[in-house]
Amino acid sequence: MFGIRRNPGGGGVGRVRRRLWRRTAPLPHRLAVAAACSAVAAASVLTVSASPAQAATAITINGTSGGRALDGIGAVSGGGGNSRLLIDYPEPQRSDILDYLFKPGYGAAMQLLKVEIGGDTNSTSGAEPSHEHVRGSVNCNRGYEWWLMEQAKARNPNINLVGLAWGAPGWIGNGNFWSQDSIDYLLAWLNCAGTHNLTINYLGGWNEKGYNTGWYKNLRSALDSHGYNAIKIVASDDFGWGAADDTLRDPAFANAVQVFGSHYVCGYRSAQSSCPSSSNAISTGKPLWASENGSDDYNGGAPALARGINRDYIDGKMTGYINWPVIAAITPNIPWATTGVAVAQQPWSGNYSIGKNAWVMGQTTQFTAPGWRYLDSSSGYIGGNRNNGSYVSLKSPNNSDYSTIIETQDASGAQQLDFTVTGGLSTGAVHVWSTNVRSNNSADFFVRNSDITPNGGRFSLTVQPGYVYSITTTTGQGKGTAVSPAQSTLKLPxxxxxxxxxxxxxxxxxxxxxxxxxxxxxxxxxxxxxxxxxxxxxxxxxxxxxxxxxxxxxxxxxxxxxxxxxxxxxxxxxxxxxxxxxxxxxxxxxxxxxxxxxxxxxxxxxxxxxxxxxxxxxxxxxxxxxxxxxxxxxxxxxxxxxxxxxxxxxxxxxxxxxxxxxxxxxxxxxxxxxxxxxxxxxxxxVGTGGDPGPTGPIRGAGSNRCLDVNGASQADGAVVQIWDCNGGANQQWTATSSNQLTVYGNKCLDVPGTSNGSRARIMSCNGGSNQQWRINSDGTIVGVGSGLCLDVNGAGTANGSAVQIWTCNGGSNQQWIRG
Incomplete structure (x- = not known):
């Protein structure tokens, strides 16, 4: 993780609100397959009901194209503590969540799992335990990362495992990580992995703390001499491609490192629109990874994730993409409480939520596998324009099957794509799956569309804006059906x-x-x-x-x-x-x-x-x-x-x-x-048991500031915000028997709409559903008319932060304390 993260949240997105996903939802995606009816029309067997916004784009999927091998798409457990509560979930919910994360043909279907090598120190969202708290005393059963890797392997035996340290116990090198002590420490961790029947495929150095070329050379030598010659070293899990530059000057360093990994290659918490690597990194011929990305909300980050997975390869020839983190299995007060591909904050209730990020990831992982090869001449930008979207094509090692993943996050209208399949690839039936990233309806995620039967290796597809599509000759894809139970509080005593x-x-x-x-x-x-x-x-x-x-x-x-x-x-x-x-x-x-x-x-x-x-x-x-x-x-x-x-x-x-x-x-x-x-x-x-009574302040759990009418105004339309609690009449709210929250005795908490971002205000009470609220035991206040949670914009904690409604996500900016 990057050391200057800002706390995300607020309506399920980061504090820097990128509203790409809030645009008006497009018309439903429609495909219709028709047989060719004339020699003129024989080149295309697919007709569509939506008129393309521009001229069709021709794409040739050529199996003879050169390209690099895919290493995998996955995520990080660690950096740190973000998976902590998952192991405490009851069954069947625990297995359901794990299936959504790792099981092929079910959800995110991760191909890479990168775990923190615990160091007894906070590494963003908690601290993970070390296998060696003190020198020479090794315990191979500490923590939950061994368990998580075992569960991932049980679901997907082909998943590749990556280890990386963030912090470390202070005895190592007397505080110097770049020491022989840390190499011995990593060897002990690898030995522990063996006791769990786990094979670690990749090993890094020290997360976002630079690199030491001599240390990496020594690590390679130590791995080889201890029987770990198959493990590939990733350098340097920092920002930029300086390690690749050094290998061009230092052959011994080049021999020590097998993969170059850089963080946030498209920009930190960016839209992931442009994702270059460097000419030096590409010229090494070694695999390049975007070895940490994301740090975004599990729903709000989906557009960026859709772009980044494709564009990392198109722009920078990166064959590994690792999102931070796997899951937010932490309580809402912990930083980054809604990042990842899923949220699991209540093991006592079993409640969890699978995000759009999971389905966007699945649009690649369920249609490819490590070892598939990108087809460079069959990957690029639609019509040569980044704003139209991007596509990447990969072929299976059998040299017949292929998949093409298309994203149209920034497109302004429908576009027709005319495909020609050549170079020995299958010209059989093409299966089409899609996710409407702009929708907030889970029914629009990972949808099986009508199959296409190419004619002479040709077919057409009309793609709508704000989607991810996967077209493939493979089968076995699927969408999990497990459903989460409702939230509830952890009861006392x-x-x-x-x-x-x-x-x-x-x-x-x-x-x-x-x-x-x-x-x-x-x-x-x-x-x-x-x-x-x-x-x-x-x-x-x-x-x-x-x-x-x-x-x-x-x-x-x-x-x-x-x-x-x-x-x-x-x-x-x-x-x-x-x-x-x-x-x-x-x-x-x-x-x-x-x-x-x-x-x-x-x-x-x-x-x-x-x-x-x-x-x-x-x-x-x-x-x-x-x-x-x-x-x-x-x-x-x-x-x-x-x-x-x-x-x-x-x-x-x-x-x-x-x-x-x-x-x-x-x-x-x-x-x-x-x-x-x-x-x-x-x-x-003790005492009253916490009953705050019908009238009093309402505090934000994340901010400890009170729900406040701006400027103590009593005028209709005065906006509501958070402010230091001061006992003023503009902070005294009454929960009525009519499900209203009133202030000043005659004004109701009101929202003018039912969509994400509608600003809270006060209005004369009129009995409307937009003035009715459910005060729930989990601390949320939900609008009866909208079904959305009362939310502090951007997870803000400062005086004057706006209050609105937003999709409920469990964030501390959506939890309120009465009294």
Missing amino acids: YADNFDGYAVGREAKYLMDQQGSFEVVGCGGGHTGNCVRQMSEQAPIYWTSGHADPYTLLGDLSWRNYTVSSDVMLEKAGYAQLIGRGNTYNHQGPQNENAYYLRVTDGGAWSILSNNTSGNWRTLASGNVAALGTGRWHNLSLTLNNSTLTAAIDGSTVGSASDSTWVAGQIGYGTGQGVTAQFDNLTVTP
């Missing part, structure tokens, strides 16, 4: 004694954000299992923000509760409980909107508040008898409306009053390098 897990694994729903919290056999006289913070020193960081270790669990709607846990410090330092944790800043993951009870081995305690800007406040503090090390103590933090109460070993030690954070998750934390154990977690509702 919640408890876990951690005894039900294998040692080395992660406890259910715990999401590490820094450091590594894993299940171990308890020490200090406790029986059974505990959760232990395993990182014993500062890691080699990937992010710019260097947080102390912490992990999160729970539902963002949790409001008034007591979080309690037994805690044992193994060394001097502090441990802490987290309450009402919500959004954090991924560039400084220590900076989270949350409350903390922090206790040191010396007995100093404090109730703290922090926010995403790193503004720590001490709300209460004091001292008790030293807790020491190697001894168990019970800590609890009670959050009841604005009253925060801390207790140690059952005795209240202090309290504070603060109303900054009203709801959120619980968590564990320690000081940097402090190992500690945690046991017997309980989260128990």
